[in-house]
Amino acid sequence: MISPSRWAAWASTALLLVLTWWYYPAPQSGNKSPVINWDASGYYLYLPATLIYHDLRELNFRDAYMRDYAPTPDFYQAYRDSASGHFVLKYPAGLALQELPFFLAAHAVAAPLGYLPDGFSAPYQLAVKLGSLLVSVLGFWLIRRALLPRFGEWPTAGALLILLLGTNYLTYSGAGHAGMTHSWLLTWYAALLLLTPAFYARPNWARAIGIGAIIGLMTLTRPTALLAVLLPLLWGLGTRAALRERLTFWRQHWPLLLAAGAAGGVLLSLQPLYWHYATGRWIVYSYQEQGFNWLKPHLFDGIFSFRTGWLMYSPLMVVALLGFGPLRRQQPAAFWPLLVFTVLFTYVTFAWNEWLYGGGLGARAMIDSYAVLAWPLAAALRWLLARPRWAVAAAPLLLLGCAYGYWLTQMAIPGGQGLLAAGDMNRTYLRRILFRYEVPDETRLLLDSNSEFTGEARNTRVLWQQDFEQPAPGLCGTPALQGACSLSLDAQHPHSTEWMVPVQPGQFTWVRASAQARADQTEWDMNRMTQYVVRFRRGQEVVKERTVRLQRALEGGWPRELHFDMRPPQADFDNVSITFLYYGTSTNLLLDNARLEAFD
Numbered sequence: 001m002i003s004p005s006r007w008a009a010w011a012s013t014a015l016l017l018v019l020t021w022w023y024y025p026a027p028q029s030g031n032k033s034p035v036i037n038w039d040a041s042g043y044y045l046y047l048p049a050t051l052i053y054h055d056l057r058e059l060n061f062r063d064a065y066m067r068d069y070a071p072t073p074d075f076y077q078a079y080r081d082s083a084s085g086h087f088v089l090k091y092p093a094g095l096a097l098q099e100l101p102f103f104l105a106a107h108a109v110a111a112p113l114g115y116l117p118d119g120f121s122a123p124y125q126l127a128v129k130l131g132s133l134l135v136s137v138l139g140f141w142l143i144r145r146a147l148l149p150r151f152g153e154w155p156t157a158g159a160l161l162i163l164l165l166g167t168n169y170l171t172y173s174g175a176g177h178a179g180m181t182h183s184w185l186l187t188w189y190a191a192l193l194l195l196t197p198a199f200y201a202r203p204n205w206a207r208a209i210g211i212g213a214i215i216g217l218m219t220l221t222r223p224t225a226l227l228a229v230l231l232p233l234l235w236g237l238g239t240r241a242a243l244r245e246r247l248t249f250w251r252q253h254w255p256l257l258l259a260a261g262a263a264g265g266v267l268l269s270l271q272p273l274y275w276h277y278a279t280g281r282w283i284v285y286s287y288q289e290q291g292f293n294w295l296k297p298h299l300f301d302g303i304f305s306f307r308t309g310w311l312m313y314s315p316l317m318v319v320a321l322l323g324f325g326p327l328r329r330q331q332p333a334a335f336w337p338l339l340v341f342t343v344l345f346t347y348v349t350f351a352w353n354e355w356l357y358g359g360g361l362g363a364r365a366m367i368d369s370y371a372v373l374a375w376p377l378a379a380a381l382r383w384l385l386a387r388p389r390w391a392v393a394a395a396p397l398l399l400l401g402c403a404y405g406y407w408l409t410q411m412a413i414p415g416g417q418g419l420l421a422a423g424d425m426n427r428t429y430l431r432r433i434l435f436r437y438e439v440p441d442e443t444r445l446l447l448d449s450n451s452e453f454t455g456e457a458r459n460t461r462v463l464w465q466q467d468f469e470q471p472a473p474g475l476c477g478t479p480a481l482q483g484a485c486s487l488s489l490d491a492q493h494p495h496s497t498e499w500m501v502p503v504q505p506g507q508f509t510w511v512r513a514s515a516q517a518r519a520d521q522t523e524w525d526m527n528r529m530t531q532y533v534v535r536f537r538r539g540q541e542v543v544k545e546r547t548v549r550l551q552r553a554l555e556g557g558w559p560r561e562l563h564f565d566m567r568p569p570q571a572d573f574d575n576v577s578i579t580f581l582y583y584g585t586s587t588n589l590l591l592d593n594a595r596l597e598a599f600d
Contacts, residue, residue, distance in 0.1 A: 008156070012164045013140065016133060023414060033125065034125055038358065042091040043092075044128065045059075047100065048061070048118070048120065092271055093270055099131055103124065103128075106124045131174075132174035133174025135174065135187045140160055143160065146375075155381040165406045166406075168362035168366075170409045184221065189369070189372055191214055212261055215229050216263060224345075230337060238335065238336050301350075302355045302363050303346075308356055316401035320373040326380055331379065341369075421444070426447065429446040441553040442560075445563075446564070449564035459598075461597065464501045465593070466595075467592065471497075475487055481517075482516065489582035498577050499579070500576070501576045513534050513546075514563035515532065515550070529589065530591070532564075532578075536573040538571070543573045550591075
């Protein structure tokens with residue numbers, strides 16, 4: 001009979017395989033680069049630049065790559081260094097080093113199979129996907145191997161299934177956004193937590209070098225992973241006696257400590273070697289304007305906000321955090337290193353000024369730590385299972401959390417339903433789409449308006465309306481949606497007239513802005529589109545504003561009647577203004593029959 005933990009590991013493997021196949025993008029779908037895109041392309045570019053184009057300084061292949069594969073709207077994966085005049089890749093080289101075997105396999109078969117051996121055609125895309133899938137599966141088996149002898153069968157099985165189904169991990173595994181660092185780093189953390197206690201039980205050269213190499217490779221992949229060094233350094237410490245024993249241990253085994261440092265240093269040295277080759281300098285800060293705000297980390301927003309809060313979109317990780325209490329009793333040697341690491345890792349993650357991490361689902365940077373958090377998670381489940389009444393009460397919540405996590409995956413995974421707008425979420429929109437698989441396109445306007453009136457409107461009256469039959473010069477778009485002219489904004493005419501309507505507080509409790517609209521195409525960058533702006537003002541002072549991007553709800557080129565709602569502000573105001581603004585490089589939106597209505 002298969003043990004529960006083995007069954008859970010095999011079930012996780014099967015689900016990863018099925019979802020990878022099911023959601024793998026079709027060759028001609030949307031983005032021409034289905035895997036090697038966005039940040040993933042920045043990590044990967046070292047390989048084709050070095051091994052195919054032999055051009056790691058000028059990246060002269062970049063224009064063809066952007067034209068033929070469209071990985072991103074703009075080429076942000078590298079920047080030109082002002083001192084050397086050469087391009088510098090923004091992202092570190094560690095992930096490319098790990099993807100190297102899969103890249104070489106793809107390069108060997110690309111031409112024989114009739115594909116361009118250019119580093120980006122279908123075999124290379126599939127190779128990156130399969131590499132991420134393989135390491136995702138390996139990570140779960142390594143976690144099982146670490147947890148099983150310490151926490152038992154059912155806690156280990158439950159921890160594996162919660163990590164896979166009840167968190168944002170699945171979205172960034174090999175089945176989801178492959179080509180990112182998260183599944184790789186999670187697997188290396190799992191390996192480190194296997195090697196560390198084994199090393200202290202039976203220290204030898206292989207384990208010491210393995211620990212150093214893992215930490216070096218992780219840091220080369222994501223510099224903040226240097227925090228992983230805390231795990232072996234603090235392992236087993238918790239008392240003064242343990243500290244004295246550890247100092248004695250290192251006096252006896254100091255050559256092993258040097259070997260671990262040397263192994264890590266050799267791998268980590270690849271990055272300054274690249275920087276020196278590209279710029280002539282050994283140290284380069286390639287993230288430019290991005291950095292850390294140590295005194296004002298985004299802890300609350302990063303953990304709890306609707307935009308992309310970690311626990312908002314992976315609520316079952318609360319169980320892991322609560323599990324540190326049981327962990328201290330069940331595995332005291334692991335308690336302090338895991339707790340100190342988790343606190344510092346969380347702080348550093350949200351001290352990053354780009355705390356949204358490119359609009360990732362549920363603070364995707366936290367995924368790296370899940371192999372660590374699996375230990376207190378298993379400890380909490382073991383504690384629950386020892387108390388049947390508590391376990392029965394908690395079971396529905398755990399099942400609901402897993403259902404929620406899997407639904408989020410289907411909404412966010414490439415090729416999925418796509419209702420989730422990670423990084424732009426809010427309370428109203430999440431409530432509107434929760435556990436649904438299809439909603440009207442207009443629902444996406446809630447991402448900007450964050451307000452929805454669902455009752456029966458009373459005392460409706462029109463405050464303002466405009467048919468755009470006599471717009472300012474250059475703003476008439478034809479063929480019009482209605483009449484002779486519709487409003488059309490472009491780079492030369494980026495804003496309309498601002499219409500002002502005198503009003504008084506207390507005359508209404510809601511306003512509804514509406515317009516007939518048509519767009520031939522949507523924009524990748526949601527800031528590059530026409531915006532419908534409603535402002536409540538006191539004189540010229542803006543008291544409250546809503547800026548709604550209509551192209552969120554426009555697909556297929558068909559004209560639609562769109563609307564969004566908002567409440568008036570609590571503060572005093574005496575007028576409402578309406579204007580339309582344009583941000584972008586091309587015009588494709590027509591507006592007609594715009595109105596602003598008040599109602600109770």
